[in-house]
Amino acid sequence: MDTYFTKEHEWVKIKEGIASVGITEYAAHQLGDITFVELPQEGKVVKQFEALAGIESVKAASDIYTPVSGQVVKVNTALEDRPEIVNEAAEDAGWIAWVKVADESELKNLMNREQYEAYVKGLE
């Protein structure tokens, strides 16, 4: 299963039409200790690159943008009490939401891992 990335440091993995969405390890590291994740409402309909969720760390507050359009079908409620999971496993157990994908062709607007790694390198 391929992972795709946004310039705003979100990742997305799609399996059987459902996209798992989170922030990248790079983003989690930049934010530092994460203290709060504002999860979206299940059922919310979002458009690609629109604000999906909010995230706060000791240092900063920022928005999380959805890499794909669709409807939120599930959120990671474990983050309500333990947002630090995002620091521990940003691209795995630290997923934010599942989105039922509206249009898989939108993936062409995203970067693959190789492109994202080159992009991050350019930021450093």
Add this chain to the structure above:
Amino acid sequence: MLDVTENAMEELKSTPLLREHEKLKALIAPFGGWNMPIQYEGIIAEHRWCREKAALFDICHMGEFRFRGDITASGLENVFTFSVKGIPVGRSRYGFLLNEQGGVIDDLIVFRLAEDEVMIVVNAATIDKDFAAIRSRLKPDANFLDISAATGKLDLQGPLSRDVLIKAFGGEIQTIPYFKFIRMNILGADAIVSRTGYTGELGYEIFLPAEKAVELWTLLLKDERVKPAGLGARDVLRLEMGYSLYGSDIDEETDPLEAGLSAFVNFDKEFTGKQALLQRQRDGVQRVKVAFQVNSRRSPRHHYEIVHDGTVTGSVTSGVFSPMLGCGIGLGFVKPEAAAVGTPLTIRHGNVSMEAAVVELPFYKGGSLRK
């Protein structure tokens, strides 16, 4: 054009420990004109280490001035909001340097080293303006020096800090009560070990010659009970106690009365700014500093709006997620009618909104400060 050039040429200052912070792979960022370590392992881990063990902070950026002479005849007695003469030798006192309007030029601590000698410890970003303000209020022949560059300062804070220092430097440490200090020989140099700090924990501030700072840092870190902590953790620790941060919670536009800090103002003596404060007392303050606790893990932040009864009543001056309380906490100014403990407030910024209530300080009551 000239301004731009001057700004570009203004270099960040570094403490003698910069190389040590780099070795520890600290995140280093500008703070008040200084290159300072913000975090090493992580803000929350360092915060916890300070609450449970002993955390070591590089505070060499803060300023120190030395005065020698007659406290009254020189004019020093009337410079601050508290009496310098009234501080017994071996003790220190916290208070303010005010402008004529009663605004806070700085908050600082004065150490009475001898009958005729004091050390004044000030914030890093305000060293130059503090020195100029104090100098201008002293007799021209007063012996008053900025010794900041020559002075190193390390803070060791946490419930185990006393045990660590006793192991390193002997039993003399055992006898230092809160807001007292001793002068002792550390690493062959004349040092001051003061039972003060900015964390709410049992802790010490150690002043010694700047060239000894690396040696002391290295020595203390050899003790496995000690870990380095950065300014990020320091900010969380101080805010859990409700301590003001100069530049965020207090500044020249803020007076100690509205900031809720009148306990550090002695109206029985003369000081610059007293007439303005007395006038403010008669008129009544327009805004009041409050502490508030958020009902979720959301963090209030500097400049967020504070809303009461549907209208904006003030703004946040400091805010953070408190690891000890598990929720957001903050300080801010509100109109007097919204200041009573228990008053519900809404903290707002763009589409972010959180519910909060006014509480009493400190937020965190379990510290080892007076242990």
